[in-house]
Amino acid sequence: MKRRVKRNKNRKKKRKEKELQEKMGMFDKLPDACDACEKTFDKKDKSMVQSWSVVVREAQGVVRLYCPNCWDTAIKVIEEVENG
Numbered sequence: 875m876k877r878r879v880k881r882n883k884n885r886k887k888k889r890k891e892k893e894l895q896e897k898m899g900m901f902d903k904l905p906d907a908c909d910a911c912e913k914t915f916d917k918k919d920k921s922m923v924q925s926w927s928v929v930v931r932e933a934q935g936v937v938r939l940y941c942p943n944c945w946d947t948a949i950k951v952i953e954e955v956e957n958g
């Protein structure tokens with residue numbers, strides 16, 4: 875029983891690594907500017923990487939990037955649409 879649990883855990887870890895690799899692959903495709911206002915995005919700026927929002931459309935292989943301002947606006951629009 876114990877061994878089985880361990881094996882499951884390992885499999886889960888492997889999948890996590892694969893997901894991470896795929897995410898990093900997508901990271902390469904990151905645009906260098908906000909998709910809405912075209913503000914420049916600096917991939918080397920950690921605070922930018924953490925605060926900007928990435929939308930991945932895997933089916934189309936498209937990666938969109940939004941600065942916090944535009945993301946905020948987008949969220950508000952979505953909320954308005956959902957509530958109203």
Ligand SMILES: [Zn+2]
Nearest residue numbers: 908911941944
């Ligand atoms: Zn923007």
